[in-house]
Amino acid sequence: MTVPPGVVRLPRVTLAGQVAGAMRDAVLSGVFPPGQQMNEAELAGRFEVSRGPVREAMQRLVQEGLLVSHPHRGVFVVRLSEADLADVYLARSAIESTALRRIADLPDREPLAGHLAAAVAGMAAAVAVADWADVADSDLAFHRALVDAAGSPRLSRMYETVQAETRLSFQHLMSGYRSSAELVDEHRRLAALATGGDLQAALVELARHLADPVRILRRIGAAAGDPGAP
Amino acid sequence: MTVPPGVVRLPRVTLAGQVAGAMRDAVLSGVFPPGQQMNEAELAGRFEVSRGPVREAMQRLVQEGLLVSHPHRGVFVVRLSEADLADVYLARSAIESTALRRIADLPDREPLAGHLAAAVAGMAAAVAVADWADVADSDLAFHRALVDAAGSPRLSRMYETVQAETRLSFQHLMSGYRSSAELVDEHRRLAALATGGDLQAALVELARHLADPVRILRRIGAAAGDPGAP
DNA sequence: CCGTGAGCGATTGTCAACAATCCTACGATC
DNA sequence: GATCGTAGGATTGTTGACAATCGCTCACGG
Numbered sequence: 289m290t291v292p293p294g295v296v297r298l299p300r301v302t303l304a305g306q307v308a309g310a311m312r313d314a315v316l317s318g319v320f321p322p323g324q325q326m327n328e329a330e331l332a333g334r335f336e337v338s339r340g341p342v343r344e345a346m347q348r349l350v351q352e353g354l355l356v357s358h359p360h361r362g363v364f365v366v367r368l369s370e371a372d373l374a375d376v377y378l379a380r381s382a383i384e385s386t387a388l389r390r391i392a393d394l395p396d397r398e399p400l401a402g403h404l405a406a407a408v409a410g411m412a413a414a415v416a417v418a419d420w421a422d423v424a425d426s427d428l429a430f431h432r433a434l435v436d437a438a439g440s441p442r443l444s445r446m447y448e449t450v451q452a453e454t455r456l457s458f459q460h461l462m463s464g465y466r467s468s469a470e471l472v473d474e475h476r477r478l479a480a481l482a483t484g485g486d487l488q489a490a491l492v493e494l495a496r497h498l499a500d501p502v503r504i505l506r507r508i509g510a511a512a513g514d515p516g517a518p
Numbered sequence: 519m520t521v522p523p524g525v526v527r528l529p530r531v532t533l534a535g536q537v538a539g540a541m542r543d544a545v546l547s548g549v550f551p552p553g554q555q556m557n558e559a560e561l562a563g564r565f566e567v568s569r570g571p572v573r574e575a576m577q578r579l580v581q582e583g584l585l586v587s588h589p590h591r592g593v594f595v596v597r598l599s600e601a602d603l604a605d606v607y608l609a610r611s612a613i614e615s616t617a618l619r620r621i622a623d624l625p626d627r628e629p630l631a632g633h634l635a636a637a638v639a640g641m642a643a644a645v646a647v648a649d650w651a652d653v654a655d656s657d658l659a660f661h662r663a664l665v666d667a668a669g670s671p672r673l674s675r676m677y678e679t680v681q682a683e684t685r686l687s688f689q690h691l692m693s694g695y696r697s698s699a700e701l702v703d704e705h706r707r708l709a710a711l712a713t714g715g716d717l718q719a720a721l722v723e724l725a726r727h728l729a730d731p732v733r734i735l736r737r738i739g740a741a742a743g744d745p746g747a748p
Numbered sequence: 749c750c751g752t753g754a755g756c757g758a759t760t761g762t763c764a765a766c767a768a769t770c771c772t773a774c775g776a777t778c
Numbered sequence: 779g780a781t782c783g784t785a786g787g788a789t790t791g792t793t794g795a796c797a798a799t800c801g802c803t804c805a806c807g808g
Contacts, residue, residue, distance in 0.1 A: 300588075300589035300590050300591075300799090301589070302589045302590075302760095302761065302762095303761075303762070304761080304762090305589070325789095327788095327789075328789075328790070329788090329789070329790090337762080337763090338762055338763045338764070339762095339763085339764090339790090340570070340761080340762055340763070341761080341762070343574070343790090343791090344573070344574070344577055344761095347574055347577050347578065348577065348581065351578065351581035351582075352581075353675075358530070359530035359531070359532045359535070359769095359790085359791085360530050360532075360768080360769050360770065360789090360790060360791075361530075361769085361770065361771090361789085361790080362770095362789070362790070363790095372671075375670050375671055375672045375673075376672065378616065378620075378670050378672065378673065379670065379672040379673060379676065381616065382612045382613055382615075382616035382673065383612055385612075385616075386608065386611065386612035386615075390608075440605050440608050440609065441602075441605055442605045442606065442608065442609040442680065442683075443605075443608065443609060443612065445583075446609065446676050446679075449676075450672065453672075530769090532790095532791065532792095533791075533792070534791080534792090555759095557758095557759075558759075558760070559758090559759070559760090567792080567793090568792055568793045568794070569760090569793085569794090570791080570792055570793070571791080571792070573760090573761090574791095589760085589761085589799095590759090590760060590761075590798080590799050590800065591759090591760080591799085591800070591801090592759070592760070592800095593760095
């Protein structure tokens with residue numbers, strides 16, 4: 289019997305892996321408030337598994353920066369301060385600007401342009417109906433496409449962590465997105481520059497986009513519910 | 519009773535944490551060859567602990583990129599290819615160049631200059647006696663000081679992972695250091711530029727220092743045991 | 749000879765129980 | 779009232795046993 293193409297090895301799934309995914313989603317969607325203790329026994333009961341896989345899952349999220357572990361005292365949802373937000377943006381800037389440098393050398397930037405355009409279109413549609421969660425998703429998908437286009441496993445892996453923290457800080461520090469066409473235009477401009485071949489202009493635009501947290505924090509102060517771009 | 523200053527909360531230590539540290543050291547020092555399976559039961563016996571803490575320790579190293587886990591099949595020491603090495607250098611470049619930008623804004627760069635000078639002195643002494651392990655340690659300490667001086671927890675955390683991979687790829691892909699004063703001079707020059715206030719020159723020097731892997735790989739090909747700077 | 753299925757041993761994944769640690773509350777003493 | 783010591787409950791850390799999975803080998807049938 290010859291096996292037809294398309295038949296591939298099925299992914300192995302462990303309980304710990306599934307629990308980690310479910311917990312990651314729960315943390316990122318704000319189900320647990322900052323500083324909340326994650327009770328092993330209770331979570332194990334909810335998931336109907338033993339404490340072992342829950343422990344493993346939580347260790348993973350600790351390494352991802354979403355939870356923090358204090359030995360013998362428990363594991364807690366991180367409290368992200370404004371200083372943390374600033375640091376997240378610095379890390380994003382490091383990763384995304386390096387990605388832009390790689391993208392500038394790509395022989396074919398059309399696939400990336402397509403992905404960025406799709407994200408911008410999704411963002412515009414979400415802005416039109418004031419669906420803030422979708423705006424955030426599109427925004428993060430835009431930047432994720434940028435980093436992944438660099439073709440660097442390590443940049444992508446680092447960005448995964450930092451993007452989760454971006455989403456989390458958005459949950460904890462910000463209360464929503466402004467309904468503004470400026471946000472969409474900003475991304476449209478960045479997409480054009482990132483794929484247009486003018487690296488220096490793209491870097492300047494990215495730096496402006498991820499400008500220093502003082503500007504972002506000013507926005508928070510100036511208008512509640514007006515946090516700027518993640 | 520008033521407690522005198524200097525009396526601080528003692529760090530809590532778990533078996534899992536200790537096992538993780540010992541295993542990290544063993545992996546980084548080349549005790550386990552690339553692709554080696556890490557047998558839980560055997561390691562648990564060696565450490566005289568149960569398999570639980572060994573599992574937790576290994577999960578941590580998996581997240582750090584030193585081990586790779588295949589569910590139901592085991593955990594293995596990663597095999598780092600030349601493409602991996604190139605990617606590690608790209609990630610280092612992203613982090614270290616961002617650190618340089620932050621350092622350029624430091625009000626006082628003297629402490630960093632001191633740390634870099636100490637690392638260079640240690641490197642020179644190690645080169646003089648052809649102690650390759652010490653050369654590597656000094657080299658990595660130099661770059662670590664650079665990143666830590668940026669004062670960004672996330673840059674430092676990301677760098678920890680990438681530096682461990684640097685050390686590991688050094689173990690797996692390279693066979694030693696050349697005994698060369700050029701290496702020491704390179705670092706001395708980088709230290710001067712990093713703390714001297716000329717950001718552009720420092721960035722150019724860092725880029726040269728972490729030049730594209732093709733140059734490094736050429737060196738491997740040109741002279742066995744002559745891998746260039748990590 | 750080749751392909752398939754079954755069995756076995758080794759190893760990983762999970763479970764439940766016990767041990768250890770922490771925090772809080774309460775009582776005793778000064 | 780402040781401090782100290784103790785006990786108890788809740789939770790985390792670890793252990794050893796059982797369950798599940800995988801890879802390899804061997805036997806059988808076509």
